Amino acid sequence: MPLHESGEDYLETIYLLSKKKDFVRSIDIATELNYSKASISRAMKLLKEAGLITMAEDGQIKLTKAGHQKATDVYSRHTLLTDFFASELGVNPVTAEKDACRIEHVISEETFLRLRAYMTEKGYQTRV
Numbered sequence: 001m002p003l004h005e006s007g008e009d010y011l012e013t014i015y016l017l018s019k020k021k022d023f024v025r026s027i028d029i030a031t032e033l034n035y036s037k038a039s040i041s042r043a044m045k046l047l048k049e050a051g052l053i054t055m056a057e058d059g060q061i062k063l064t065k066a067g068h069q070k071a072t073d074v075y076s077r078h079t080l081l082t083d084f085f086a087s088e089l090g091v092n093p094v095t096a097e098k099d100a101c102r103i104e105h106v107i108s109e110e111t112f113l114r115l116r117a118y119m120t121e122k123g124y125q126t127r128v
Helices: 005-020 027-031 039-051 063-088 093-103 109-121
Strands: 051-053 061-064
Touching: 005 039, 005 061, 005 063, 027 039, 039 051, 039 061, 061 063, 063 093, 063 109
Parallel strands: none
Antiparallel strands: 051 061
């Protein structure tokens, strides 16, 4: 099932929150993204049906193996693009972050791989 931009953003947020917290709940995601609880609830249902997350009875949300892979793929694109814009092009870091967040969802695999190879040659270290 293809994942839309919002689904990728949710997975990326769950991934990043899980790196900071012992467990992630819907309210944590809602707070982080400044979305309503109803929006988060619907999104979590869809992600669960897609096999990308699990939800425990106590509200704990975890990425499945497939969900973790997708989240780290999105985050890898995000950080690479941010670093490229800021360090190679001299874009203001705040602008670089915002632009990367939008482009990470539409960049082709070919372009991403070539950009990653370029950045690797420049000594870039991934942040995932």
